[in-house]
Amino acid sequence: AGGVRLEDYQPAPYTIDRVDLNIRLAPKATRVSARLAIRRGDNTAPGTALVLDGDDLKLTGLLLDGSALTFQDYEASPNRLEIPAPPSEPFVLEISTELDPDANTKLMGLYRSQGTYCTQCEAQGFRRITYFLDRPDVLAVYSTRIEARKGEAPVLLGNGNLIETGDVAGTDRHFAIWHDPHPKPSYLFALVAGDLARVPGEFTTASGREVELGIYVEHGNEDQCGWAMDSLKRSMRWDEKAFGREYDLDVFNIVAVSDFNMGAMENKGLNIFNDKYILADPDTATDQDYANIEAVIAHEYFHNWTGNRITCRDWFQLCLKEGLTVFRDQEFSADERSRPVKRISDVRLLKSHQFPEDAGPLAHPVRPRFYQEINNFYTATVYEKGAEVVRMIKTLLGEQAFRAGMDLFFERHDGGATTVEAFLDCFRDASNEDLDQFALWYEQAGTPTITVKSDYDSKAKVFTLSFSQSVPPTPRQADKKPMTIPVRFALVGEDGSDLAYETVSGVEVKGDVLKLQAPEHKVTISGVNERPIPSLLRGFSAPVILESDISEEDYLHLAARDGDPFNRWQALQTVALSSLTAGMEAARDGAAIEVDGLLVHALGTVAEDESLDPAFRALALQLPAEADIAREIGSDVDPDAVAAARNHLRRTIAREKGASFARLYESLEIDGPYSPDAASAGVRALRNTLLEYLAHSGADGDAERVRDHFAKADNMTDRLAGLTQLVHARLEGAEDALAAYYERHSTHPLAIDKWLTVQATDGHPEALEKVRALTAHPAFSFANPNRLRALVGAFATGNQTQFNRADGAGFDFVADTVLALDEKNPQVAARLLSAFRSWRALEATRRKLAENALRRVAEKADLSRDVKDIAERSLQ
Numbered sequence: 039a040g041g042v043r044l045e046d047y048q049p050a051p052y053t054i055d056r057v058d059l060n061i062r063l064a065p066k067a068t069r070v071s072a073r074l075a076i077r078r079g080d081n082t083a084p085g086t087a088l089v090l091d092g093d094d095l096k097l098t099g100l101l102l103d104g105s106a107l108t109f110q111d112y113e114a115s116p117n118r119l120e121i122p123a124p125p126s127e128p129f130v131l132e133i134s135t136e137l138d139p140d141a142n143t144k145l146m147g148l149y150r151s152q153g154t155y156c157t158q159c160e161a162q163g164f165r166r167i168t169y170f171l172d173r174p175d176v177l178a179v180y181s182t183r184i185e186a187r188k189g190e191a192p193v194l195l196g197n198g199n200l201i202e203t204g205d206v207a208g209t210d211r212h213f214a215i216w217h218d219p220h221p222k223p224s225y226l227f228a229l230v231a232g233d234l235a236r237v238p239g240e241f242t243t244a245s246g247r248e249v250e251l252g253i254y255v256e257h258g259n260e261d262q263c264g265w266a267m268d269s270l271k272r273s274m275r276w277d278e279k280a281f282g283r284e285y286d287l288d289v290f291n292i293v294a295v296s297d298f299n300m301g302a303m304e305n306k307g308l309n310i311f312n313d314k315y316i317l318a319d320p321d322t323a324t325d326q327d328y329a330n331i332e333a334v335i336a337h338e339y340f341h342n343w344t345g346n347r348i349t350c351r352d353w354f355q356l357c358l359k360e361g362l363t364v365f366r367d368q369e370f371s372a373d374e375r376s377r378p379v380k381r382i383s384d385v386r387l388l389k390s391h392q393f394p395e396d397a398g399p400l401a402h403p404v405r406p407r408f409y410q411e412i413n414n415f416y417t418a419t420v421y422e423k424g425a426e427v428v429r430m431i432k433t434l435l436g437e438q439a440f441r442a443g444m445d446l447f448f449e450r451h452d453g454g455a456t457t458v459e460a461f462l463d464c465f466r467d468a469s470n471e472d473l474d475q476f477a478l479w480y481e482q483a484g485t486p487t488i489t490v491k492s493d494y495d496s497k498a499k500v501f502t503l504s505f506s507q508s509v510p511p512t513p514r515q516a517d518k519k520p521m522t523i524p525v526r527f528a529l530v531g532e533d534g535s536d537l538a539y540e541t542v543s544g545v546e547v548k549g550d551v552l553k554l555q556a557p558e559h560k561v562t563i564s565g566v567n568e569r570p571i572p573s574l575l576r577g578f579s580a581p582v583i584l585e586s587d588i589s590e591e592d593y594l595h596l597a598a599r600d601g602d603p604f605n606r607w608q609a610l611q612t613v614a615l616s617s618l619t620a621g622m623e624a625a626r627d628g629a630a631i632e633v634d635g636l637l638v639h640a641l642g643t644v645a646e647d648e649s650l651d652p653a654f655r656a657l658a659l660q661l662p663a664e665a666d667i668a669r670e671i672g673s674d675v676d677p678d679a680v681a682a683a684r685n686h687l688r689r690t691i692a693r694e695k696g697a698s699f700a701r702l703y704e705s706l707e708i709d710g711p712y713s714p715d716a717a718s719a720g721v722r723a724l725r726n727t728l729l730e731y732l733a734h735s736g737a738d739g740d741a742e743r744v745r746d747h748f749a750k751a752d753n754m755t756d757r758l759a760g761l762t763q764l765v766h767a768r769l770e771g772a773e774d775a776l777a778a779y780y781e782r783h784s785t786h787p788l789a790i791d792k793w794l795t796v797q798a799t800d801g802h803p804e805a806l807e808k809v810r811a812l813t814a815h816p817a818f819s820f821a822n823p824n825r826l827r828a829l830v831g832a833f834a835t836g837n838q839t840q841f842n843r844a845d846g847a848g849f850d851f852v853a854d855t856v857l858a859l860d861e862k863n864p865q866v867a868a869r870l871l872s873a874f875r876s877w878r879a880l881e882a883t884r885r886k887l888a889e890n891a892l893r894r895v896a897e898k899a900d901l902s903r904d905v906k907d908i909a910e911r912s913l914q
């Protein structure tokens with residue numbers, strides 16, 4: 039029952055061309071008047087009912103072409119407004135509603151955060167402001183008059199350009215009128231009003247348009263906006279160079295708010311951000327925070343073309359803007375930083391978030407065909423796998439044809455609301471490439487596995503690769519078709535160089551990319567003069583699982599010598615994962631865990647290799663996370679055994695390499711003031727990764743070193759690394775360090791979030807009690823999504839052993855939190871509940887306990903649609 043299906047899509051029967059809003063703000067009684075210029079659609083019969091969406095609305099007035107409607111002429115409820123027989127000629131509907139921003143704890147529609155009025159309308163929040171055709175294919179030109187008490191809200195911001203400001207005569211109120219000339223869907227509407235500080239900037243576009251930039255923050259935070267402003271300007275320049283896209287208004291404003299359901303929102307000309315993705319200074323933000331801010335600023339800015347100028351026809355097409363925009367922000371960061379390091383980080387994220395999603399009950403296609411609640415589809419699959427799909431198009435078409443396809447997309451669809459099919463057509467037309475089978479990447483859920491067997495005939499000088507592919511069954515999709523899988527490859531020789539070869543047969547090849555299309559391919563490569571080691575899926579050319587018969591020795595050869603840095607990293611991960619899987623089995627069976635000496639040696643070598651980028655060395659030294667090991671194991675997972683295997687390996691490396699790691703650690707100290715640039719961040723990352731090993735070496739001197747590291751840190755990256763190691767390795771001084779950190783940062787909520795997360799992700803059995811106690815700490819707030827994610831979210835997703843406790847107490851705690859939160863903020867509650875997504879892969883006892891907790895949630899009366907949807911799909 040219920041739900042929305044892609045195949046039921048119908049164009050809207052009416053069009054809304056203009057929206058004139060007059061919004062008179064007050065904390066508990068905001069009055070909204072919306073004048074909508076409405077026109078019957080070309081294919082709509084005269085007299086067809088007009089049905090507008092609403093959500094929890096209070097209607098206080100309704101005029102049609104200036105005349106009041108009698109109650110026979112309309113039907114209104116909080117969730118719907120119907121005019122059964124509207125005029126057949128264009129008409130103006132003027133709707134008045136009254137809102138209570140203070141009571142809006144869902145943080146959708148108009149709400150207040152720390153006294154600042156702000157809005158969030160994607161996906162369906164505009165209908166909480168006024169009745170509307172609240173769907174992305176209804177594009178209108180908006181004017182917004184915002185009125186508020188001057189003292190309460192000296193700053194009044196809307197979409198587009200500022201047209202007029204003034205005082206309301208005889209009152210303590212003032213107003214501003216904003217006009218956005220670009221037709222847009224309602225989900226991109228925004229307003230902000232409050233007492234905020236403005237950090238100014240300016241940008242001149244390639245064709246000479248002067249754009250006034252503004253970042254608005256709470257007073258006192260002005261000096262934490264420099265990095266965000268710099269990132270914005272670099273993003274604007276990059277989009278001109280990389281995609282030929284210029285900014286199109288005279289103003290670009292960003293507002294940071296502290297209560298926000300997700301990361302940020304790309305409203306036209308008025309981006310609204312979670313302050314976590316704006317505010318940074320060396321004392322409170324880590325290198326990772328700086329990188330995230332740069333990426334999110336870029337992402338939201340890039341939406342101006344991919345999302346806003348060209349939007350989605352319906353919400354099933356969400357990946358059209360999200361996957362594409364993630365791809366664009368990844369490319370931006372790759373250009374601004376190190377491309378291989380960025381690629382490795384992105385793939386790590388994909389494997390740790392998207393692969394488990396794709397392997398569990400919440401799996402769905404990049405373009406879903408059915409949803410109960412669209413907000414539950416802002417997922418790693420739509421975003422990150424969606425970006426991989428765009429990347430594969432580029433890999434298959436090559437740089438030039440890809441750019442030509444993008445140009446065509448902008449040319450054809452600017453100003454429109456379109457589909458994935460229309461997007462693919464642009465690449466087809468620009469390249470003549472057949473993308474029919476490729477389109478399955480949008481349709482079929484589940485991570486494909488490719489299996490490879492290799493054989494070298496030294497007499498004939500022929501190397502053979504036998505590929506087979508399979509796509510696992512996923513909810514509602516039992517049978518899968520074979521897919522197009524681009525495999526970038528090289529044959530690596532003894533000395534590490536890419537070997538020459540003559541011909542490749544058995545598969546379509548383009549440059550160094552094999553295009554797998556059939557269930558099986560026997561690929562024959564001739565003219566190979568020595569036994570090669572195949573380096574497959576270079577740069578992670580497709581989001582698949584690769585199972586190969588390559589030996590550990592050969593993988594370690596690739597780890598040491600592959601010309602593709604991504605595959606060097608991947609080779610080490612592959613070896614570590616297989617060693618950790620074996621270790622887990624031993625731990626589970628109560629046997630001694632054996633450590634792979636070759637792996638330890640290889641890690642030691644990478645650590646010391648000064649020809650490599652420190653950031654790369656840091657990534658190479660980081661062992662697969664517990665969740666990654668669990669995913670690799672796939673079923674009957676015992677998280678305690680996984681942690682035991684991982685801890686054992688880490689301790690062994692620390693003991694064997696302790697002396698050399700300590701020397702290296704000492705040599706990496708950076709003199710001079712902190713700078714967030716990628717090179718310095720890389721050195722810190724390596725040094726802090728070494729610190730993790732030293733913290734677990736068991737040597738006295740090393741514990742002292744960790745305490746020193748924390749105490750002497752002059753930036754948050756190092757301080758947090760020190761604190762994390764003290765707490766997680768349970769070293770003497772951990773409690774003092776927690777207290778000192780709290781003391782230092784107690785007035786900075788984002789820094790306190792890190793303090794909460796460190797404690798929530800401690801794998802010790804005490805963690806749950808600590809987390810429970812912290813929910814009563816004055817620094818914690820149940821109503822603030824950042825605090826909640828930092829504590830309970832981090833516990834559920836970042837503490838494998840304690841969330842998945844064998845007594846079920848971790849599950850119960852998270853389920854209780856979800857139930858309590860659901861009444862206030864269903865979106866954040868649903869997101870938290872999705873931490874259960876891998877429950878079926880657990881061993882039987884934990885599986886049963888997780889299922890009980892999920893059932894308890896699913897069975898509660900009056901659940902939100904958001905939580906109900908996640909609970910029910912998880913149990914399917």
Ligand code: B3K
Pocket residue numbers: 160161300302303304337338341360413416
């Ligand atoms: N488009 C928004 C996400 C909206 C989420 C709605 N539940 C941010 C982004 O992807 O850029």
Ligand code: ZN
Pocket residue numbers: 337341359360363
């Ligand atoms: Zn986005």
